[in-house]
Each structure stands twice: as structure tokens, then as C-alpha cells.
Amino acid sequence: MAIERTISIVKPDAVGKNVIGKIYDRFESNGLKIVAAKMKHLSRREAEGFYAVHKERPFFGELVDFMISGPVMIQVLEGENAVAKNREIMGATNPANADEGTIRKDFADSVGENAVHGSDSAENAAIEIAYFFAETEICPRTR
Ligand code: DAT
Ligand code: MG
DSSP states (O other): OEEEEEEEOOOOHHHHTHHHHHHHHHHHHHTOEEEEEEEEOOOHHHHHHGGGGGGTTTHHHHHHHTSSSSSSEEEEEEEEHHOOOOOOOHOOOOOOGOOTOOOOOOHOOOOSSOSEEEOOOHHHHHHHHHHHGGGGGGOOOOO
């Protein structure tokens, strides 16, 4: 299976609950390696640009307001099948529908405030990684 990279964001609700480490443990326990990370309080413009694909959705304003309500922790995860594996570890968008043992089941309160973001395809992962990180900020750990 191919080694991939994906973007993960610990959203303001989970940063506020002080569970960054608990969420990082889920990645590491499942074989994903953190190869870059930064904490950032996004500007409105950064959040709107990141979620531009959703700009016509009715929840866009609410989503942007939430994403700039506090700092986020942004990381690049690397590993076999990283995009799909991270999505699996995250659980369904709505925590009410998330499987037991997933991040959203354990740490999210609602579909709007759902603890984590994860890229949904390898193609979008590449775009999202480049949105937040220069290649020189990424430290490959697989050889
Ligand atoms: P995901 O984050 O699982 O990839 P998505 O890409 O469909 O989900 O939506 C992006 C984010 O937008 C999601 O994490 C939370 C918010 N969102 C999605 N559907 C929503 C809804 N029905 N009401 C409020 N916020 C929603
Ligand atoms: Mg998505």
C-alpha cells in the first residue's frame, strides 16, 4: 500500500477541551506519524479560503465563525493509506452517527463542532497541505 500524507486539524472545540494529546494518541496508535505541526489562530480569510469548496453551503458562515473562534492545531500525518485511515479514525461528520472509539464519537458535541478536520482525498490532501505548510516544514519519517 502507498505511503500517503494527509492534513488533520484539531478544531477550536477540541483545543478548548485540552484534548490535543488524546487526539494525537489516536493517530500514533493507528500507525500514522506526525511529520509537521503548527498551532494557529486562523484569520477569517484563511478559514474562508480553506473551506472555499463549501462556500455555497447554508452552514458556511457558521463553519467559518467556529473555525476562527479559537486556535487550531494543524498537522500533516504520514503513513500507509493515510487519507482513508485518518477519516476512519475521525468517524462520521455528525458525531451522533460516528462509530464507537472514533475521535468524533469521543470528543465532538455536534455536526458543526466536530473536533477534527481530515482531508477527504489524496488530491485534496495535497492542496490542503500546501495551504498551510511549505515543503521545508515537513519532516518525512518514512524511508
Ligand atoms: P467532514 O468534515 O467530515 O469532511 P464536510 O466536508 O461535509 O464534513 O463538512 C465540512 C465541515 O462543515 C464539517 O466538518 C462540519 C461542517 N458541517 C457539515 N455539515 C454541516 C451541517 N449540516 N451543519 C453544520 N455544519 C456542518
Ligand atoms: Mg470534508
